Amino acid sequence: MTVIESTAEINLPVAKVYAFLADLNNHKQLMPENIYNWSSTEDEASFTIQNMAKLAIRISSRIENQELTALPTEKPPFDVELKWTVADNGAGGTIAKHILSADLNMMMKMLAAGPLQKLADYQTNRLAEVLNNTQG
Incomplete structure (x- = not known):
């Protein structure tokens, strides 16, 4: 398994960050420009990654104010x-971590690990941007 992680700190309480992430409709705001054909509900999302693949995901488990996991439906x-x-940072804010676990063979790992890391980093950075700008 290839595990890719990215972390962001958000100046909002865990419950607010979790509530945002728990609704897949909000995830469109976290996607880079090479993601298109976005369609979502609270629990499911489908989209196309330019020059790569179409992906459909569904929330498979939720642990309120702690974690949520999505798996492909196709x-x-x-x-x-x-x-x-999501976890409390000890100062009233939240540490949000995005973890992508992918079963990649060596060839796929060479091709996909970089773009997947870039995607994870982009999403955590966008999460911080979007949520840190909505407070107050």
């Missing part, structure tokens, strides 16, 4: 799990 090019965890 057979993806490789097995992948998308997880967000």
Whole structure:
């Protein structure tokens, strides 16, 4: 398993960050420009990654104010799990971590690990931007 992680600190309480992440409709705001054909509900999302694949995901588990996990609903090019965890940073804010676990063979790992890391980093940075700008 290839595990890709990215972390962001958000100046909002855990419950607010979790509530935002728990609704997949909000995740469109976290996607880079190479994601299109976005369609979502609270529990499911489907989209196309330019020059790569179409992906449909569904929230498979929720642990309120701690973590949420999404899995593909259609057979993806490789097995992948998308997880967000949220934890109190000790100062009233939240540490949000995005964890992508992908079952990549060596060839796929060489091709996909970089873009997946970039995607995870982009999403955590956008999460911080979007949520830190909505407070107050």
